Amino acid sequence: MSKPAKTIRKIAGNEPIAAALVLGSGLSSIGELMTDTVTIPYSELKGFPGGGVSGHGRDLLIGFMGGKRIAVLTGREHYYEHGNASAMRPALETMADLGAQTLLLTNSAGSVDSRFQPGDLMLISDHINYAGMNPLIGEPTDRRFVNMVNCYDLDLRAKATRLAQGFDYTLGEGVYLWYSGPSFETVAEIQMAIRLGANAVGMSTAPEVILGRFLGLRVWACSSVTNMGAGLSSENISHKHTKHMAVQGAEKLKKLIPALVEEL
Numbered sequence: 375m376s377k378p379a380k381t382i383r384k385i386a387g388n389e390p391i392a393a394a395l396v397l398g399s400g401l402s403s404i405g406e407l408m409t410d411t412v413t414i415p416y417s418e419l420k421g422f423p424g425g426g427v428s429g430h431g432r433d434l435l436i437g438f439m440g441g442k443r444i445a446v447l448t449g450r451e452h453y454y455e456h457g458n459a460s461a462m463r464p465a466l467e468t469m470a471d472l473g474a475q476t477l478l479l480t481n482s483a484g485s486v487d488s489r490f491q492p493g494d495l496m497l498i499s500d501h502i503n504y505a506g507m508n509p510l511i512g513e514p515t516d517r518r519f520v521n522m523v524n525c526y527d528l529d530l531r532a533k534a535t536r537l538a539q540g541f542d543y544t545l546g547e548g549v550y551l552w553y554s555g556p557s558f559e560t561v562a563e564i565q566m567a568i569r570l571g572a573n574a575v576g577m578s579t580a581p582e583v584i585l586g587r588f589l590g591l592r593v594w595a596c597s598s599v600t601n602m603g604a605g606l607s608s609e610n611i612s613h614k615h616t617k618h619m620a621v622q623g624a625e626k627l628k629k630l631i632p633a634l635v636e637e638l
């Protein structure tokens with residue numbers, strides 16, 4: 375077992391977790407839904423996200439949501455912080471060590487499809503790794519040849535879609551295209567994303583999905599749309615705007631995620 379997993383067990387107890395939930399930009403309030411929460415700063419856990427990006431939390435939460443014991447990573451580390459696509463590997467390996475069988479990912483994204491407007495959620499059905507980087511580069515074993523067909527778990531997607539029918543919003547599915555960032559896209563790059571078959575663009579998640587499948591976890595991911603992609607609306611794109619708009623998505627995710635966790 376990894377050192378951080380031992381530290382977490384010592385602080386929060388040995389009982390296994392059912393799932394790990396990663397919160398994206400402006401979405402850390404979702405962690406407030408947990409009960410019996412034990413908070414462990416990332417700084418106490420070797421290999422967990424360092425530095426940080428404003429709007430992202432820096433704590434690991436262990437507690438209960440939807441009747442299950444889960445871990446919440448209130449912030450992530452991005453490829454654009456240093457050029458290391460495997461930055462989330464130690465944290466995700468630790469989640470698997472703690473017994474997690476499911477990885478739930480959230481992010482903020484720019485929509486390139488008029489079906490998804492700012493404030494909407496987009497359930498991710500698949501991704502395009504346009505950044506071209508891979509967190510498994512350097513992994514020496516044959517396990518690196520991960521099959522990515524249906525990497526966004528079909529059963530979890532169906533469950534989320536069914537659950538959302540009982541809510542006051544629609545939950546469409548779409549393809550997420552990973553741009554490295556940290557600059558936002560050009561207008562021409564957004565036009566390219568549309569032609570490549572994407573519905574939304576963002577700067578995270580895809581490497582974590584690869585790592586999650588590598589670790590044998592069932593993966594589910596949902597975007598909170600904070601803006602239309604560059605050139606698709608008159609709104610000025612900025613990180614400040616992303617954090618501000620993420621609040622609407624967070625409110626929607628606060629209904630969906632506990633209900634989904636309950637069904638795991």
Ligand code: HPA
Pocket residue numbers: 482483484485553558559575576577600601602603604611616
């Ligand atoms: N592009 C990339 N990442 C994003 C965007 C965007 O427009 N909005 C939120 N994250």
